Amino acid sequence: MTTLHARAAQGVTLPEALAATAFPTGIALLSAPHAHTVARVTDGHCRTREADPYDLSAVFEARVFDGERELRWLCDTGDRGRAVLLTEDETLLPATFPEPVTPLSATAALTAHYLLWGRPAGGDEEWTVLHTPRIGTLTVPHPRPGPELRLRLVAREYISTDPRHGNSHVSEERLLRIETVPADPQEDTHV
Incomplete structure (x- = not known):
């Protein structure tokens, strides 16, 4: 049995979600109306080969991961949206995400x-x-x-x-x- 834990926050910007989850390193899949971009995450900031930092203002959906956890963010109003962090290690969940999500118990x-x-x-x-x-x-x-x-x-x-x-x-x-x-x-x- 494997348990997947999660916490969520509503009404946060993508930079706020990145700061709250404090990814020291990772990879981000960023979707915007004009492009899909794969970025490197370093200390909570996204960068590409062409831009450091990468402008997140047009991003409407993001998935950020580092092997231990994944942050999902979806914009729903202006530049704010819902962020959810998923991990098997409950100690990696950010205290600043106030909404508990029911843990998923997987059989495999x-x-x-x-x-x-x-x-x-x-x-x-x-x-x-x-x-x-x-x-x-x-x-x-x-x-x-x-x-x-x-x-x-x-x-x-x-x-x-x-x-x-x-x-x-x-x-x-x-x-x-x-x-x-x-x-x-x-x-x-x-x-």
């Missing part, structure tokens, strides 16, 4: 992988530029991997079992990290 926890689109097309020791002809480029805070490697997002899925009928399902997912994986030599490189 599984690792899930999501291959990031695009192949490494540039970068350095801190950033990888992924490219695919149909979509364009995306810069990711991960050292540029070798030519036979790709990047993937790693998540933890929490499996619950319905007590009435016994069916199991993924009841929650928490993002963990970005890592390298060998490229599939059979994969179509023209996609």
Whole structure:
């Protein structure tokens, strides 16, 4: 049995949520009307290869993670929204998030992988530029991997079992990290 704990806060800005959760390092997936950005989080601030600090004013949804916890923030009015922090370690929950969330007791926890689109097309020791002809480029805070490697997002899925009928399902997912994986030599490189 694995327990996922959470606390929430309503009416907070994304910078306030980042300050309250005090991520020393991490990765942020930031959605804005004009772009989807992957940023590095350092001491509660987001930065990209092009901008330090990154302007969060247009972001309407964010997921920030560091392997131990995940912050989710969704804007609902102006620049304010609801923030929720998820973790298996209850001591990492911020006291400044006043709303307790009922803990999730999972019967199992599984690792899930999501291959990031695009192949490494540039970068350095801190950033990888992924490219695919149909979509364009995306810069990711991960050292540029070798030519036979790709990047993937790693998540933890929490499996619950319905007590009435016994069916199991993924009841929650928490993002963990970005890592390298060998490229599939059979994969179509023209996609």
